[in-house]
Each structure stands twice: as C-alpha cells, then as structure tokens.
Amino acid sequence: MHIAALVDGKTVRLECGPRLKIDGRLSVPSELVLDCTVEGAVLTIKALAPHGGIFSCMLRDKTRKVTDEQWRNRTGCSLLKSLELVTVRAHVAQDDAAAAAAFRDTLLKHAYPGGQRRRRILVVCNPIGGRGQGSEQLESHVVPLLEAAGCTVDVRKTERRLHARDIGLELDVSRFDAAICVGGDGTMHELVNGIASREDAVEALRLPLVPVPCGSGNGLYVSLFGVAPGFSVPLACLAAVKGRDKPHEMCVVTQPKALFREWDSMIYRTMGTGANGQEYVQYYSFLSQAIGLMADIDLGTEDWRFIGDLRFSIGYVFGAVRNLPCLIDIDVYIGDAGSVDLQQMSTAPRGGGPIGHPQLRHGSVVDEIERATDLDLDSPHPVPNAWQRVAVQTSSLYAGKLPFVARTLMAFPYASSGDGAVDVVIQKSDSSVIGKLGAVAAGEDGKHIFDPTIRYFKAEAVRITPNMSHKGSHYLSVDGEMVPYGPIQVEACPLCVHLLTLDDDASGGIGTYARPEPRGG
Numbered sequence: 001m002h003i004a005a006l007v008d009g010k011t012v013r014l015e016c017g018p019r020l021k022i023d024g025r026l027s028v029p030s031e032l033v034l035d036c037t038v039e040g041a042v043l044t045i046k047a048l049a050p051h052g053g054i055f056s057c058m059l060r061d062k063t064r065k066v067t068d069e070q071w072r073n074r075t076g077c078s079l080l081k082s083l084e085l086v087t088v089r090a091h092v093a094q095d096d097a098a099a100a101a102a103f104r105d106t107l108l109k110h111a112y113p114g115g116q117r118r119r120r121i122l123v124v125c126n127p128i129g130g131r132g133q134g135s136e137q138l139e140s141h142v143v144p145l146l147e148a149a150g151c152t153v154d155v156r157k158t159e160r161r162l163h164a165r166d167i168g169l170e171l172d173v174s175r176f177d178a179a180i181c182v183g184g185d186g187t188m189h190e191l192v193n194g195i196a197s198r199e200d201a202v203e204a205l206r207l208p209l210v211p212v213p214c215g216s217g218n219g220l221y222v223s224l225f226g227v228a229p230g231f232s233v234p235l236a237c238l239a240a241v242k243g244r245d246k247p248h249e250m251c252v253v254t255q256p257k258a259l260f261r262e263w264d265s266m267i268y269r270t271m272g273t274g275a276n277g278q279e280y281v282q283y284y285s286f287l288s289q290a291i292g293l294m295a296d297i298d299l300g301t302e303d304w305r306f307i308g309d310l311r312f313s314i315g316y317v318f319g320a321v322r323n324l325p326c327l328i329d330i331d332v333y334i335g336d337a338g339s340v341d342l343q344q345m346s347t348a349p350r351g352g353g354p355i356g357h358p359q360l361r362h363g364s365v366v367d368e369i370e371r372a373t374d375l376d377l378d379s380p381h382p383v384p385n386a387w388q389r390v391a392v393q394t395s396s397l398y399a400g401k402l403p404f405v406a407r408t409l410m411a412f413p414y415a416s417s418g419d420g421a422v423d424v425v426i427q428k429s430d431s432s433v434i435g436k437l438g439a440v441a442a443g444e445d446g447k448h449i450f451d452p453t454i455r456y457f458k459a460e461a462v463r464i465t466p467n468m469s470h471k472g473s474h475y476l477s478v479d480g481e482m483v484p485y486g487p488i489q490v491e492a493c494p495l496c497v498h499l500l501t502l503d504d505d506a507s508g509g510i511g512t513y514a515r516p517e518p519r520g521g
C-alpha cells in the first residue's frame with residue numbers, strides 16, 4: 001500500500017505493509033508503529049525510530065532506519081539504544097482522502113497483528129530508583145509514548161518504601177490491561193508481592209507486567225529485552241503497548257517470623273505455621289535470592305546509586321579483594337525438576353509450566369528436614385529424591401529464575417520460566433581473588449558456570465541456614481531487596497507473573513539471546 005503526500009512542503013512517497021517507509025526519512029518494521037490517524041487532510045503517523053544523531057544533517061542518507069534483520073535480532077542490536085518517539089505529519093490531497101484512510105487501516109493492521117490497541121495502562125513510578133531518573137523518564141518518555149499509542153495512562157508515584165506493595169494489594173485489576181513499573185527490580189518485587197498477597201492472587205497476577213528500566217540492576221528488563229539495546233525506555237514501553245503475555249513461574253520464599261521482629265513494619269502479609277508450631281512469613285520472588293558476596297555488592301553499595309549499575313562491578317572488585325567466607329549451611333532438594341548435569345540443564349523447557357496456587361511441596365523453612373547422604377557437587381551421581389546437605393565452603397550463593405540479574409551478569413544461563421526448579425550458583429570460598437575476578441568477567445555471557453570455582457545446578461527447593469555470627473558482615477537479598485538475615489527456604493512454585501515481551505514465539509521461554517553451550521558433551 002502506498003500514497004503520495006506532502007511532508008514539510010516536499011512530496012514524498014509513503015509505503016506500508018510489514019514495513020513503514022517514508023522516502024528519505026523513515027524506514028522501520030511496522031512493529032515500531034504506535035498509531036496512525038487521518039483528520040481532515042492530515043495523516044499523522046507515530047512510530048519509534050533511532051535517533052538521527054547530531055551529525056545526521058551532514059549524511060547523504062538521512063533515513064532513520066531499522067532493518068528487518070536488526071529487528072529480528074533485536075536483543076543483540078545496539079542501534080535500538082537510541083529509539084525515540086517520532087511524529088510524521090503528511091498532507092494528503094482532498095481527492096486522496098479514501099486512499100489515506102485505506103493506508104491508515106493497512107498500517108495499523110500490520111502494526112497490531114494481535115488486534116488489541118489502546119491498552120489501559122497502570123504506571124507505578126519509583127522516583128528514587130537507580131540514579132533517581134524515574135520522574136524525568138516518566139514525564140519525558142513514558143507518558144508521551146503511551147499516549148502517542150492511544151493508551152489510557154493512570155500514573156501512581158511511590159511516596160515511600162512499600163508503597164508499590166500497597167498499590168498491588170488494593171488495585172482494581174479489572175480497570176487495566178497492563179501495569180508497568182518505572183523503577184528497578186525492587187519496585188516490581190513490591191508490586192508483585194502486594195498482588196500475590198491477595199485472596200485472588202492467581203487471577204490478579206494475570207494482569208500483564210512490564211519493567212521500564214529506571215533502577216540500578218534492572219535484571220528483569222535485561223532478561224526480557226537483552227543487553228545490547230541498553231536500558232531502553234521506549235523499547236519497554238513498546239512491550240506495554242503491544243507485547244505478548246508470557247507466564248513466568250516464581251519462587252515461594254519462607255523465613256521464620258521471629259526474624260522480622262526488629263523490622264519496623266511487616267513487609268510481607270502471608271503467614272503460616274509449621275508442624276512444630278513455629279510461625280513463618282511467606283512471600284514471592286520472580287528474579288533472584290542471594291547471600292554472601294553477590295548480595296553484599298548489591299545492598300552494600302546503595303550509597304553509590306549515583307554511578308548507576310557500575311556500582312555492582314566496583315563492589316564486586318572490593319568484595320573479591322576482601323574475599324570473606326560466608327558461613328552457611330546449604331540443603332537442597334534436587335528432585336525430578338532439578339539437575340546437576342549442565343547438558344541436561346541446558347535443554348530444560350524454557351516456558352509454559354503449569355499455572356496455579358502457590359504450594360509448599362517441600363514444607364517451609366521452620367519444618368524439620370530429613371536428609372539423605374550429602375551432595376558432593378564434584379561427583380554428584382546418583383542424586384536421590386530427598387533433601388541433601390551440600391558439602392562445600394562458600395563465599396556466595398546466588399539462586400534465581402531468570403537469566404540476567406544485571407546487564408553485566410547472566411547469572412543463570414539455563415534459567416527457565418516453567419521447569420519447576422530454581423537455578424543455583426555457588427562460588428566456592430577456596431577460590432583466590434584472581435579466580436573470583438576471572439569468574440565474574442566470564443559472567444557477562446554466562447560462561448562463569450564453567451569456572452572451576454563455581455558450581456551450578458537446578459533444584460526444586462533450597463534452604464540456606466546462615467551462621468548468625470556473620471550477621472552484620474553479610475546481607476541476604478531477594479530480587480535485590482534486603483530481607484532479614486537468617487534462615488530462608490526457596491522453592492519454585494506454579495504461581496506465575498505474566499510478563500509482556502516482544503518475543504515472536506508465544507510458547508517459548510523468555511528472552512531470545514544466546515546462552516552458552518555446555519562443554520564436553
């Protein structure tokens with residue numbers, strides 16, 4: 001479909017189909033088109049396109065272009081870092097009014113093949129996340145872009161810690177088609193836990209969520225959109241406008257209620273009582289749980305927020321040089337869903353697990369566990385269907401459900417949204433400072449899992465019991481948020497969050513980037 005029209009006094013040819021082309025100005029896949037309207041003689045197109053660059057006026061071909069190949073490989077395309085909202089107004093001759101309307105219809109058909117347009121979007125914005133740019137990004141990019149796509153936008157700014165949780169608790173989910181968090185993983189953690197604490201959690205969590213990267217680590221965002229496009233606010237907003245919904249199973253976390261006594265307010269709402277009458281607190285994690293070095297570099301560098309995610313790299317170097325052991329007992333239930341074999345882990349189904357009510361298949365943290373033999377990760381076979389103590393001295397334990405925890409660390413390359421297991425990375429304490437630095441350098445593309453000082457496996461459940469004499473020198477974090485230092489149990493559960501992605505394949509897992517091939521067959 002094509003049409004001739006006047007843009008800035010020049011006659012140009014407008015073409016649309018799978019691509020939108022405007023002679024000499026714009027050439028992008030229709031997926032990047034947000035809206036097209038015809039009012040009187042004016043045809044208006046709103047789309048995302050790469051920034052022209054400050055020297056673009058000196059270039060012969062000034063077309064702002066994203067090729068089909070670049071769009072297909074978008075998780076590896078750094079050009080998308082400069083995506084921005086572009087508005088093109090074209091004047092069509094009176095005789096061409098019908099052709100302009102047909103052009104609009106064709107363009108919108110290609111721009112929204114799934115049909116749903118003009119979503120009603122809740123925006124939860126943390127103004128102090130990351131480098132404190134949430135409010136600026138909200139006003140300069142998020143709201144204008146969503147409105148350009150014809151969406152209805154309801155903005156709630158968080159005014160205090162746990163405000164996002166309270167929004168989730170009280171939200172009328174029927175009023176929205178999607179919710180976005182302008183902030184980091186912590187804001188999403190609070191919102192998700194608010195929704196997950198409700199009686200109607202399974203249904204309410206069907207509200208699709210999108211992270212807009214204005215935090216520090218933004219692990220959820222990077223796991224959805226890849227590293228190369230950078231922290232692209234427009235790309236995340238595009239997913240909110242037209243993304244597909246994918247379920248992602250979470251971990252249910254339990255900790256003894258007694259640990260929360262010294263906390264000023266009860267963060268999580270759900271309580272339970274173990275077989276021995278001890279009470280526990282239950283909450284959910286969509287991303288990661290960490291203790292030792294990896295938690296310390298996140299929570300121990302909060303004062304360095306102004307340098308963005310560079311704080312994690314610098315914090316890691318400091319932590320590696322201090323090389324503190326982290327005295328913890330680790331019990332794992334590998335089970336049928338888990339594995340200690342990298343080859344098998346690499347072929348775990350990436351998506352599509354069962355969705356349902358949270359379960360504690362392996363009990364809570366306050367329950368006694370019966371252990372079989374210890375698990376020796378250096379010669380692990382055969383693994384019984386039972387709890388096992390992991391015989392290893394650690395400097396850090398990191399567990400998680402998504403590949404990336406930050407753009408510099410694909411911590412769990414074989415993580416899956418629907419395999420019923422949590423991925424675990426243990427860094428042995430007998431590794432040297434140089435060994436630790438080498439391991440994290442390899443972590444950018446997930447190859448740290450082959451490092452001799454690292455052990456990587458999948459388990460149905462993990463219990464960590466820290467030596468409390470280390471309270472004060474280490475942190476415990478869940479989704480990057482500080483939680484009370486003390487015993488914690490984590491298991492993969494069928495309670496899912498629904499995430500909007502730009503992935504083409506609705507059935508596959510989250511993220512289309514390359515993961516490392518297991519070595520040695």
Ligand SMILES: Nc1ncnc2c1ncn2[C@@H]1O[C@H](COP(=O)(O)OP(=O)(O)OP(=O)(O)O)[C@@H](O)[C@H]1O
Pocket residue numbers: 126127128129130131158159160161162163182183184185186187188190214215216217218219479480481
């Ligand atoms: N108005 C506010 N004042 C103080 N704290 C707030 C406010 N709004 C939110 N918070 C808190 O800010 C913390 C950090 O939020 P967030 O996760 O969005 O950013 P981040 O920690 O920089 O990013 P990431 O988690 O990706 O590393 C959360 O613990 C949240 O409770």
